[in-house]
Amino acid sequence: MNKVKLGTVLKEEKTKIGNPDGNGLDLIGVSNDFGLHTSRAQRIDDLSRYQLIKIGWFAYNPMRINVGSIGIAESKEHEGIVSPDYVVFSCTEKILPEYLFYFLKSDLGLEAINRNASGTVRKRLYYSDLARIEIYLPEIEKQIEILESLNKIEKIVSQLQNPLRKKGIDQLKQSILQEAIQGKLTEDWRKQHPDMEPASELLKRIKAEKAKLIKEGKIKKEKPLPPITENEIPFELPEGWVWCRLGDTLLYSDSGKSPNCEKRPVLNNEWGVLTTTSVQLGFFDETANKVLPPKFKINTTQIVEIEDILITRAGPLNRTGIACKINSISRNLILSDKTIRLKHAKDLIDPDFLVSLLNSNEIRSLLIPNMTGMAESQVNISQRNIKETPIPLAPLEEQKAIVQKVETLMEKCRALEAEIIQSEQHAQMLMQAVLKEAFEPKKEEAFAAKTNYKIEEEIKVAAEPK
DSSP, X not given: OEEEEGGGTEEEOOOBOOSTTGGGOOBEEEETTTEEEEOOSOOOSXXXXXXXXXXXXXXXXXXXXXXXXXXXXXXXXXXXXXXXXXXXXXXXTTSOHHHHHHHHHSHHHHHHHHHHOBOSSSOBOOHHXXXXXXXXXXXXXXXXXXXXXXXXXXHXXXXXXXXXXXXXXXXXXXXXXXXXXXXXXXXXHHHHOTTOOOHHHHHHHHHHHHHHHHHTTSSOOOOOOOOOOGGGOOSOOOTTOEEEEGGGGEEEEEOOOOOOOBSSOOOTTOEEEEOGGGEETTEEOTTOEEEOOXXXXXXXXXXXXXXXXXXXXXXXXTTTTOEEEOOOOOSEEEOOTTEEEEEEOXXXXXXXXXXXXXXXXXXXXXXXXXXXXXXXTEEEOOHHHHHTOEEEEOOHHXXXXXXXXXXXXXXXXXXXXXXXXXXHHHHHHHHHHHHHHHHSHHXXXXXXXXXXXXXXXXHHHHHSOO
């Protein structure tokens, strides 16, 4: 098997479309995730310098090929025009396009790209640089044989990386939360604890605590929340539970300010403000923050603390209204205008119970209609609307029992997620090892000696949870 430079088996294509309207052809973009795809970028007035791309041709962004931003036009939907800044090339009869694509996307190919790219801060690979890359090139018949094996193996890897596997875990998590907020997880627990204080009495104690703090001037009196109506109740509750407004279970809610900040996380004793991504679905990420200006006056009432419940007020639809509890914190952080804190009465409400409620699809379905915004990419919800959200309230001791059961089941979900990630990583690592065997002359013999069955079995075994 001979080692050749790519320039001897490729041809640079420089066909300009010539017409300002681009002959009405689709504008094609390229990315490391999707390869060639129809671009959503707005068409400019003059497309005459744009380049034609046909089936079997390659295109890449010379500034991003080092991260795999290259694609091949596999079908008619990939034909069109690409940016004049892109490199476009085709293959001669000596190399199959699919065979070359496997090589360029492999670790071996990316190493060769990085070695031959120019530039220090930002790597660039022009066609002349690509042409210098060397590849071991077997005859076409052998390329076909290798491709058949690689396609089978990639199919197995794709099955292991199927996003539906992770989606199944997400659905399982939601099923757990749904059973939790309907009291189904604690049916046996209630039978064993028939004399627990009902949630209606718990609400009275929260109301009394709130009135006491208002009288002492520690919190402000708020406008009363409207009573729950029958039309707002989505399901029946177990005996001892009650429907109420979220605000009925809180002492108060507040948010902060978002001044102009340095866009980096805080260090040492610096002060920072939370970003919306600090609130993840059920957990707090304190590294998601921005540094406050040195002369910014800290409002001590807006410093976030352990046990605080945080909820996002603005952002994409799938992130707005999600909640978490702060279990630990080591940085000096304050609330932003897009993070709302829900202050609960300690020893009267289990904060993890409230977080589970807020993150369940059932309660989110009651929250979402109150969000405002022009599109799913950016919506908002007010503190008032958050506090008016109907929630099912369990007796305090049952809240704690629910939290324990939810955490036990969620731990199992996390273990399943870890197994899926591990199997994906193992499969991908073995895929790269197979590619290396296919494209290196000494190892190619070992690759050729293996049957497809043996290679497939190696991947399946490597992907099994350990």
